[in-house]
Amino acid sequence: MFAQIRWRLLLSYLTVFTSILVIFAAGVRLLFARSLTQQLTDRLTALGQGAATNAEFDNGRLKVESDFIVQQLIHKNQGLEWFNLNQKSILKQGNIGLNLPLSLSKSPIQFSNKNFNIQAVVVPIISNDNGKIIGYIRVSQSLEEVDETLTKLDLILGSSIIIALIFSGFSGVILTRQAMQPIEESFQRLKQFTADASHELRSPLMAIKSNAAVALKYPEKMRKSDVEKFQAIVSAANQMTHLTEDLLLLARSEKKCDRRENSVNLTAILSNLLSLYQPEATAKEIDLKSETGEDMYLLGNAGQLTRLFANLIENALHYTLSGGTVEVTANLVRSYLIVSVQDTGAGIAPEHIKLVFERFWRADESRSYWKGGSGLGLAIAKTIAQNHGGSITLTSQVGVGSCFTVRLPSVKISDNSQD
Template identity: 40%
Template structure:
C-alpha cells in the first residue's frame, strides 16, 4: 500500500456534554416558564387591584356628586344659562372638591335627556353615557370613567332625573405599572442568572453518579474485550490447525467445525469492535500533531481492490470514481477501518446484480467521499437511529445474518475524530448513500 498507517488521536467524548446541556436547557426552560408565569400573574393582579381601587374612588366621588344634582340643576335654571353652568372654584358643592380640582380628574352632570348641565375639573372624555365603566384613549392617554344614573325618589318609580359622570386619568397608575414592569424585568434578569448558575451546579451534581457508572462500564468493556482476545485467539488457532488436517476430522464433524470457526470469527470481530469503541470513549484516539499525510485516493483504490473479490462473489459491480488526487492529514489505519466498514456494509446489503459506487470529490472547503449502493435501503423512521451502537433496523437489516451492529457507530466515531461529518440518505427498496466530508487542506 502506498499510504501510511499508524497514528492515534484523542477526542473529547461529547456524550455527557450534550446531555448536560439538554438537562440544563430543560431546567432553565421550566424555571423560566414558572418565573415568567408568576411574574405575569403578579403583574396582572397588581394592575387589577390598582384599577379596582381607582373604580372605588370614582364610585365614592360619584355618590357624593349625585347629592348636588338638584342644587346644580336649580342653579342652572335660576341663572337661565342655556349652554352650561361653570361653577366657581370656591363654590361649596358639599363634595370632595379638593379631589375634583386635581388635574387628572373631572366631573360632569347631565339632565335626563343627557344634555350637559355643568362640569368641573380637567379631564373630559367624549360624550358617551351608555357604559357604567369605560376606558377611553384621548391624546394617547387613557381615561377611566364611571357613569351613574340619578333616579327620582322613591327608587320604586325608576324615573331618571339625570346622570353624573366621574373621569380620571390612569396616567399615575400607568407610571406605577411601568416602574413595576421595569423592576420585574431587572428582577427577571437577576433570577435568570441565578437560575442558570444554580442549574449548572445541579446538573453537574446530578450527572456525577451517572458519569462514574459510565466510566466503570467503559472500563469493564475495555477490560473484558481485552481479556476475551486471548482465549478467542487460542480457539481460532486450534480450529485452524484442525482444519489444516482434514484427514483427521470425521466427515460428520466438518460442518460443526465450520460453524465453530464462523462463530469464533464473529466473536473476534465483535470483541475488536468493542475494544476500539472502549478505547475511543477513553479518549485514546484523539487528534495529535503526529498525524501523517494520507493520499486518500490511493487508500480508496487499495480498499476497492481489497474488496473486489467479495463483490465478485455476490456478482455486485464495485465502481471506483475518483476525479482528482486528494491528500489529507489523518490516521491511515482509522481511515482504512472507516471506509472498510462503509463499503462492506454497502456490499453486504446489496442484492446480487446490484451496484456499489465509491466516489471521491474535491468541493471547495470539503473533501467528499460517497458510498452509494442499490441495496435494500433504510426506512425514513429508522434513519435517525442508524449510528446508534448495536442498532439494526427491524425490516431492513435483520433478514440477513452477520455483523455486530457496531460498524456505523465506529464509522461515525472515526469521522468525528478526523473533524469530519457523515450523513446518509436512503429509500427503502432503492438503496442508500453515505457521504463522508472532511475539511479540505488545499496546501497539502
C-alpha cells in the same frame, strides 16, 4: 458525549425554570393590574357619588351646583360630565373630555384616546326627595400613571427573571456536573471493562480457532458430522473474534486521537478501499462508482479513517441487492471535506434513522439479508468521525436507498507533513 448530555440537561432545566418564572411573573402582573384597576374604579365611583350630592332636580330640570375645584381635577387628569335623564350632556369639568355617548354599563369602561388610555365609570344621581334617578355622572381619568406603574413592574419582573436565570445557569452547570460525574465514572469503568474483556478474549478465541483448524486438516479421520461441528466452531470463533476486535477498537477509538501529528491523504484512502471492495461488488453485480477528484488532506489517524469509510462501503455493499449501485463521492466545500456513500439498497424507515448509529442495533426489514455483521460498524464510524472533529449523518428512503455523509475538517498539505 457527556458534555452534550450535560448541556441538554442544563437547557431543559433552564427552560422549565424560565417557564415557571414567566408564568409566575404573568400572574403577578395580572393580579397587580387588576388591583390597580379596581382601586381606580373605587376612587372614580367615590368621586362620582360625592359629586352627585351637589345636584338637585329643580322645575323638571337637573341643576348642578358644583363645589369641586376644577384645577384639582385637571391636576389629577380627571374629568366629570353631567347628563340628564335623556342622556344629554349638560356640563363638563376637568381636562378629560369625552365626545362619546353615555353608556349605562355598571362595569368600568376603558378606551384609548389619541395620547393615552382612559377609564370611566357612570354613577347615577339619586334624588334626596323620592330616591329616584334624576341624572347621571360620568367620571373619567387618564390611565397614564397606571400604565407607567405597570411598565416599571414589567422592568422589575423582567430584570428579576434575567438575574434569576443567570444565577440558575451558574448553579445548574455545577449541579449537572455533579449529577453526571457518577454516571461518567461508571461509563469509563464500563469502557475499560469492555476493552479489557475484549483484549483477554483474543487469546482463548485464537486457541479455539487454531485447534479447530488443525482438526479440520485431517477430515478423513473424523466422521462427517464431526467435520460439520468443527466448521461451526470455526465460524462461531471467527464471529466472536470479529466482535471482540470491534469492541476493542470502539473502546480505543473513543479516546481522542492526536490529530496534529499526521496529515492523511483522504483521496488515497478512498481509492484503496474502492480497489479492495471492487471484486466483492463485481461478484454481487453491484456497480461501485466513485468521484473523488484531486488529492484532499486532513489531520488524523489513517488507520481509524480507513476503518470509518471501510465500514460505510461494506455496509452499503451488504445492503444493496444485485443490480444496484453504490457511489462514493468526495468534495472539498470551503474548509471541510464532504464524503458521501450512497446506495440503492432497501433503505431505512424514518423512525429508525436516529437508531442506526446505536451499538448492536439492526432494523429487521432493511438488514435481514445480512447476518455476518457485529452491529458495531456504524457506531465505530460515528465515533471516529467525532474524534476527528467531524460528523456523520444519514438520509434514507425505504425502497430507494440510503446516503451516509461524513463531514471532516480539511487541511492544506503545505502546512503539514504527509504520512
